[in-house]
Amino acid sequence: MSERKKQHFINSVMSYITLSLATIIGITLISIFISFWVTELADKDAQAINLSGSMRMQTYYIGLVLERENVEAAQQAIEKLQNTWNSPLFAQQHALLQEPKQQHNLLTRHFGIAYTNWLHHTKPILMAMAKGQHKRSEIEFLLENQVLLTDALVTQFQNDAERKIVNLRTFQLLVLLITVSVGSLVFYLLKNRIERPLSQLTETAEKIGAGDFSQRVDVGGTDELTLLANTFNRMSESIANSYSKLEERVDERTRALKQHNIVLDFLFQTARNILESPNGQFDFQTTVENLSKVLGDHKLELCLFTERGEKPYLQLVSHNKAFAHCEQTNCSECRNQDSSMQALLLSRKTGFPITIGERHFGIIDLQLNNEQELPEWQHALVQSVANQFAIALSMSEQKDKENRFVMLSERTVIARELHDSLAQALSYLQIQVTRLQKSHDKQKYELQQPIIDELREGLSSAYRQLRELLTTFRLKMDEGGLQAALENTVAQLRERSNISIQLDYKLKNVPLAASEEIHLLQIVREAGQNAIHHSKGRNVLIELIQTSDNKVQLAVEDDGIGIPQTPEKFNHYGLAIMNERSRNLGGAIEVQPRSGGGTRISFTFMPSITRQPIA
Template identity: 35%
Template sequence: MLNRIRQSIVYRIGTLMLLTVLVALSSMVASYVISDAAENDAAAVNLAGSLRAMNYRLAATAPAGDREATRQVADQVARRLQRVLDISDFVADDSSSAAARYTEVQNHWQQEIRPLVESVAAGQTPMNSFQLARRLEPFIGEVDALVSEYQQIAETKIRLLRVVQLGSLFATVLLVYLSLYILHRSVEQPLQQLTDRSMSIAQGDVDLSPLDIDSEDELGVLARTINYMSDEIHATHRDLERRVQLKTAQLQKSHEALDFQYRLARRIGEGPLQGAELEQWLSEFSRLADLENLDLCLMTPEGEAPYEHLVRGFGNNHCDPGDCQVCVSTCGSTVEGDQRNYRFPLEVDKRNYGVLVCSLPQEEELDEEQQQRLATFADSVTAAIAINEREAQERRVALMDERAIIARELHDSLAQSLSYLKIQVTRLTRANRGEQVDRDQVQEIIAELKEGLDSSYRQLRELLTTFRLQIGQGGLRGILEQAILSYREQHPQLSILLDYRLDEIPLTPHEEIHLLQLVREASQNAVYHSQGDRVEISLLQGVNHSLEVQIRDNGIGISDAPEKRNHFGMSIMQERASNLDGELAIRRRETGGTEVSFTFVPDYARNREVIWQEA
């Protein structure tokens, strides 16, 4: 029972309410019982008091000799004495003082007073009223004592009722005060603390002292739960703060690593990395990755020993220069003596350029993120070396292509011109061997030799100009405008017009060079051989993303056999057209003059068509 009261506020408050109700019920029951017991006390006092008056009536009636009246009064006294006994709280044989007093009055009345009164009324005992009254005074005194007894009994009950009511009132006030105290101490104060703590937790303040509620009831359980919850939340906040700080540090390191990789990639794109600069990048990577001992060995694909060995920190203590191939071909983690070595080969397209080695004490290991950073750095170094090698190879290929172009140009121009001149020299020799020399034929051959030499010299100058040609910032349009301006200055009698509409067409350098040479060759033929006064050059976009190039003049027109002498440029234009997979057409215009038309599809349009077909 006590445990239930101590462990439950509801049970405790219910007990107090039950006690209050019991006190109230007890007070009401006691008041009812006492009131019920005192119900006839007033009647008994009145009856006892009326006996005194009846005695005085007997003292006045009996000496007068009225026996009937005296008898009636005596009967009334006897009935009232019996009535007093009937409404009293005791019986005649009770041992209480009131019962003894009543018995004494009853016996005195029956044994002495009533016989005396009846005797006086019958005249047997002569006695006047005064004498009879004096004789009745002891009995009247006994009746007064009986009345006093009844008054004391009534007063005792009233005092008892007052005590019961006062006790009930005190008990009720005490229970109410105790209830309020318990509610204040066990409910209001803890509930206020719980409310304040809940508001603090709702505002995010969990770093508070524990609730001082040491009880076993529901609020105590709730307080301990909130204390535990606050501790858990506070611990969770501390753990989250620690994780946030750790994650922030990791993100900072990741940001630095990404920035490092970005700067390294940008630097790789700018040009080749030299050994000293690569050593600086290795030192910066070592600092960012918190790795002190790094070895970077760079080897040629055919070599057996590194041509560059960059060491950060102490490096690999077990590095054996005579066993480089084993080190380069080994990948992953290996334990060598007191060291644990992680190797990352510099490989691309099955070609090995060296190895990156990270050395740690034997008991330590790299985490996954550090291994990823090492692998990324190794890939970047590999890409830098591969790009450098590829650029060198591209330069070698470009040099060979350029030499092949020079050889082809010489073959297609000067070589053919020289062959033609050699043939003319042979003709001239034969003409001079005869007995009779045909002067006209010799003069014709000499004129053709002169014209061939002029043509060869002109072709040589064009080849020199071609080999020195560079397309600047103005692009194809700019170099064409410069060439036309040069033609106008050299041949002011000619009207040379340019219609260029390829500003929005992306052309590759290869396409621009061949277009430029083709236009220059056709325009030179028009300037030097057309004998006209107008040359029109147009570069337009045709159907299906093709490009159309036209060079027209208003001269004498091309001959019926254009492949005859001094037309070696036509074969060169044909070859340039085939390099662009285009179609070249040279024809005589109906209105007079010659038209050179060239049509081809640029690379961007071909790639777009391939993508559309695949889609």
């Protein structure tokens, strides 16, 4: 592993690029330094050329002054020219003259010749001429020779400066060539070792992103991009394998979801059919057939028992075939929860009891095709259907119990109302008949006519009460609910009287239980009948509203003659009926005089739905 890392580092593309860039930077710095050094050397060449050129004029000036025989000026000119030869610009040349002659360059040799001629030949003669110690006829030749040597020196200074410039240009061209070569190498590395592999990686990544996991990257070499390409290929292969496995899992989950959807839809339809079955008449046969299809055409048998029965009162079989497990003539073993047959069915997971609580309704027996093992989802499905069957049967039994209870309650109400109305009226008539018989026995015929009148009035009253009771017993609550029933009752009351009866119903946002609606309807009917028969008014208002504290208030008002001081004796059986119904709703009837004349019967109670605790 360490050898691989070392090889990877040596052949690294970044190492090549770093080395190339370092080379370019180094060459640039060296070229800058050498150019600076050359320019530094040539910095005083122009001044040296200018200074050496001025020595020619100084030489001519000396000759001019000597011709004018100005000795002092000539000496000063000679001294000035000497100082010029000793200028610091020529210090390097003076120093080089001290070296051996074989080490002198061309400039040093010309400088040495011109300086030596001036110092040892021209200057002494000029000094002697200035002092008058030498003939002036040789001055022209002497100065001409010195000027020629000085011109050669100036030319050599110029050549030396030009040579430095040529060398600088040559060096700069060489540096440029090296820089271009190194840059070309870097460009080649970037193009072939970075750009091309990255382009392949990018193109392959796009194809893999589009779902083509068969793509591979072919990058040769031993650098980082090669390692990256190999890793990328392994990643692509791993993704392809994972994607293939994922597709298999998705297909498997999809099949499972479809299967679960079928199961849930079947359970939902079964529950819906149970709830929508009229009077608890649930179609078990269709459900058993559909369940068999969902399970894969397994054979099913449904046996239902009474609470103490030993034989099924209902036995349904799918595929129209009976089983040996629970035949029509021998089904008691399936009925007994502790039987060995049921234990065998449950142990084989082919028997599913239909129970709720301690109540056992029957069993669903399942026969597997080819004796295969029942899957867990099928076992859960059949058990859920068995539980729904138990709920359906329990709801049917509960509905039967409720119907019997309602029937007994209504019979009690009928008996009470018959006792409070017809029974008392008949008792009254029986008393009048007894009086009539005594008057006949005592031959007091003058007393018979009033008794006969009372009998006639009592019979009329009893007949009227009988009709009212029959009308009351025929009351029903149709799909329109309480409002429709009240409107129907008001219409019937209007047909029996010339009194204007108005209904103000404002309970559209308050749900009422069925028993509450029945009690309210009966109270309104009794109060309306009392207003028609006894108020002697012209208008009746029936008002049903919701109060601010979520209570329901019923009020029946008339503009008649009012109520007696002892209202309990006024139509006593009607008030008794209303009081009893109001107590069943948790309230009490109030009979009060109406402001402006008439009677007001009111009643307030809290609906059961608003008494439920809020979670």
